[in-house]
Amino acid sequence: MRRSIRQQILVPLVVIQTVALAAITAAGVGLAARRSEQQSVDRLGAVIDVLSRSSFPLTSRVLAQMHGLSGAHFVVKDAEGRTTAASDPEVGDQAVDAASISVLGRPEFRSWRDWPKLSVAGRTYFGAAIPAPASGGAGASTLLVLYPESSWRDALWDFALAPVVLGIVALALMVLASRWFADRISRRVHRLRAQVARIAEGEFSELELGAGHDEIQDLTRSVNQMSAQLRDMRLTIVRSERTHLLAQLAAGFAHQLRNTLTGARLGIQLHLKRCPAAGGDSSLGVALRQLALTEEQVQGLLTLGRLERRPPRACDLGELIRDLESLLEPTFQHARVALESYVPHEPVTAEIDEPSVRAAILNLAWNAIDAAGPGGRVQFHLIDGGEQTIIEVADSGQGPPADLEPALFDPFVTGKPEGVGLGLALARHVAEAHRGELDWSRRDGWTWFRLTLPRTPDLDGKGISE
Structure with missing residues (x-):
């Protein structure tokens, strides 16, 4: 399966960035949620501690104020299980029996996940039951503490929203930057590929190096050097072919011409021996010198053709x-x-x-x-x-x-x-x-x-x- 350079660069970078940002975001959200949860549990614990040690009667008004401080609902049940006070009448009327929740005294749970869950009026609560302080000669009673699960989830989302949004924005910017980088590399590689294709077709032009001082510029410089060398090699080959053809033609012609010149020169020399020239007549001598020059030219053609090697x-x-x-x-x-x-x-x-x-x-x-x-x-x-x-x-x-x-x-x-x-x-x-x-x-x-x-x-x- 063929994968482009852009895919080979972009996909690993995006995967690594996604995993890294997801891990960082999850860690940040987890720590923030843990801290928020710890704060809310501690705050509720402090309220419970105040209520469990109070010397004033736990009336609905007092419990409503405690609800405003902690976000939890409070319900007081008497020994017969009747509701005597509640932070919210609707919750008090439908609150479960205190016996269904463990009486732990003051709860020491450090996380909402350690609290028992129960459903009241179609909503899920984290619950705890502690002995209510006696007041006014009343008999033993129980204080129900009900913390809405939805409040815990809303708090988690409030803490997670900002890191998640920032993580998504950062991931989008990294993806865009990675794509731009991959596209830039891909364009330069495709440009080199097109240049190599032109060289393969016999076009030995050179590319501009561009502004980037990196390995691709070095590769471009090497391709340009290769193009120049191939251009010189092609020129050398063309010249060699022309020289070879010239040598064959010239040597064949010179070989025949030399025989003719030799015969002419011998004929003139023989004529001079038989019929010496009159005094002052140097015409035959000039003819012999011109024949000698022509033979020198022919000898050069034979040397070029390499028919004679000495x-x-x-x-x-x-x-x-x-x-x-x-x-x-x-x-x-x-x-x-x-x-x-x-x-x-x-x-x-x-x-x-x-x-x-x-x-x-x-x-x-x-x-x-x-x-x-x-x-x-x-x-x-x-x-x-x-x-x-x-x-x-x-x-x-x-x-x-x-x-x-x-x-x-x-x-x-x-x-x-x-x-x-x-x-x-x-x-x-x-x-x-x-x-x-x-x-x-x-x-x-x-x-x-x-x-x-x-x-x-x-x-x-x-x-x-x-």
Whole structure:
């Protein structure tokens, strides 16, 4: 049987509060009634004591005054059982024979429940019979004391009414407060449940924490953290799927294209051997350099697709960058972009997969050339960072569009109409494969891409080759 949070909170609280208030009220009423009863019994005992020791005749007028003081009726019976005086004539005429009530002298009962009960004129009384004082030479007589049970019950109710009413009011207030508290908790729990349901449906929005600083707010904060983590995980999965698809397409295309480029390059080299170029004619040399650049691009696509895996080996990064500068020199000249290189003369070595790092730097350089534009500048920086090496490629261009900044390294994201959006994705893939990182920043009017590589990376945990 399903029970809501509100029921689980409200029902036990109401039951506990009801039992506690009932016990407190009953105890209060019992004590008050006991005290009232004791007072009335003591008061009647004092009246009886006065009457039993009186030296004046017990007339109906005297007994009526005693009735006003104690609330009890008094009847005097002579030895023959005739009524000689009574506080109330109607009660005196119908009073029972004194012999039916024990003669105890002065009664020592401490509670009305200890007194005998009898019925007179259809009403119930607590009764006692004591010897009446002799007066005027009269014979022995008996004084009947009759206390109405209804007076005792009325006194009990008078004492119980206020505690009972206060107890009911207090219980109602506690029930309302408990219900408000339970409803408040229930609403917040239902709000969390709805949020979890939205997360299960793929909506990873976050809830406001609210004003209550309690465990539910902590739970809300945890749900928000879970939502943010799931959102990031979904984004990572989407990117991974896109990268995987890109890798398959690019690798298949690059594998076929590399064979074609190799054939073209071998054909040109064979032609140069058979027919050397005339003096000053460098057109075939330029063609070979362009083919080499294209092969570097294809090699990067193959690395992205992981169709070729190679073990890392020690490489002088300064020499690698200088070689790329020589390879890219015609491209810089054609684009009218100035190249500035800050590479140390001493070797800066690191264990890397050289072709993939070469492809990453090459893609960063091409992006920098396009961003700088005619008349712009591009800088290469190689920094020896001890346990890691840092390669920076900076351009003096305007920087990437603001709307592309969050997804700048995602595949197929580009701000160029003719761009494909694979260069930065490939470069980051290479950095991550080397357990390094690639980030970018905008400062002093320049756009900086920083490729950080460990000196001795564990490529993919096992090295490039499998």
